Amino acid sequence: DAKTTQPTSMDCAEGRAANLPCNHSTISGNEYVYWYRQIHSQGPQYIIHGLKNNETNEMASLIITEDRKSSTLILPHATLRDTAVYYCIVRVNTNAGKSTFGDGTTLTVKP
Amino acid sequence: GAVVSQHPSWVICKSGTSVKIECRSLDFQATTMFWYRQFPKQSLMLMATSNEGSKATYEQGVEKDKFLINHASLTLSTLTVTSAHPEDSSFYICSARRDSPFSAFFGQGTRLTVV
Numbered sequence: 001d002a003k004t005t006q007p008t009s010m011d012c013a014e015g016r017a018a019n020l021p022c023n024h025s026t027i028s029g030n031e032y033v034y035w036y037r038q039i040h041s042q043g044p045q046y047i048i049h050g051l052k053n054n055e056t057n058e059m060a061s062l063i064i065t066e067d068r069k070s071s072t073l074i075l076p077h078a079t080l081r082d083t084a085v086y087y088c089i090v091r092v093n094t095n096a097g098k099s100t101f102g103d104g105t106t107l108t109v110k111p
Numbered sequence: 112g113a114v115v116s117q118h119p120s121w122v123i124c125k126s127g128t129s130v131k132i133e134c135r136s137l138d139f140q141a142t143t144m145f146w147y148r149q150f151p152k153q154s155l156m157l158m159a160t161s162n163e164g165s166k167a168t169y170e171q172g173v174e175k176d177k178f179l180i181n182h183a184s185l186t187l188s189t190l191t192v193t194s195a196h197p198e199d200s201s202f203y204i205c206s207a208r209r210d211s212p213f214s215a216f217f218g219q220g221t222r223l224t225v226v
Contacts, residue, residue, distance in 0.1 A: 036217075043117075043204045043217035044155070087154075097145045097208035097215030101155040 004088045009106040012082075018075040020105050022088030025069040030092050033064060034099070035073045037084040044087065044101075047073065078109045114138055115207045117218035124195055124225055132190045132221045134205030140185035141207035146178075149202040149220075161188040195225040 005023040012018040024033065032051050036044040048055055048062045050071075055062045061074040075082055087104040114137040124130045134144055142163045147155040159180055160168040167180035177199075179191040188207075192199055204220045 038155075041202070041220070041222065043115075043220045044206075046214075046216070093213060096213055097143060097206040098157065098160060099155075099206075100157070101147075103154050 004090055004102050006088050006102060006105045011108050011110055012078045014080060014109050014111050015077055018078040018107055020073040020086050020107065021070065023070045024090045027068050027090050031090045032093055033071045034089045034091065035062065036087045036089065039084045080109050080111065083107060083109045115205065115216045115218040117205055117221050119221060120219065121222040126196055126225055127194055129191055129193045130195055130223060132203055134188045134218050136186045136207040139209045141209060142185060143208040144182060144188040145206045146180065146190050147204040149204060155204060192223065197225045199223065200225045
């Protein structure tokens, strides 16, 4: 799996958009970008994933740069319950479930 | 979404005893499951890959005789921590791979405390 780099921590005001960046400059052509989050003392929760195109679901949007070397996870209207550690993972799709977790970004949503 | 359930959610055991943690895929069959360990304020570390009907594959540095993995059915994998010691206290998390549509889902984790 390609290595990813994320900021250690970020703060966001409740109701505002949270933009979490991830650098993955060594990503291979067949590797997807996955985002998970882990709320304290729980298992990781899948958020979204993408290969080249931007993706959106009910939880978030994923913006991948054209060269695929970085991406941004966007939580459009952050709530206090979005406070968690967010992990950006790059892997081939066939490795589903087997992930190399970095340190992630601790997002704190403040009232 | 698909559900993966771990049992128990937390357990406290005495040093020297063994503890079994179950990981079940509730609404899909999982030929492959994964076990992770997470120490406080650290990230998840993959311990082993569990394959239904065959031996598990352990990551480097993980003792296979200490962390026994059994994947006897398509919906259940178990991790047994044998002769547990306080340094085995950790958060153990499983994930189960679904083949169609291809994806993976994590359990809620098991907090093990060895006293």
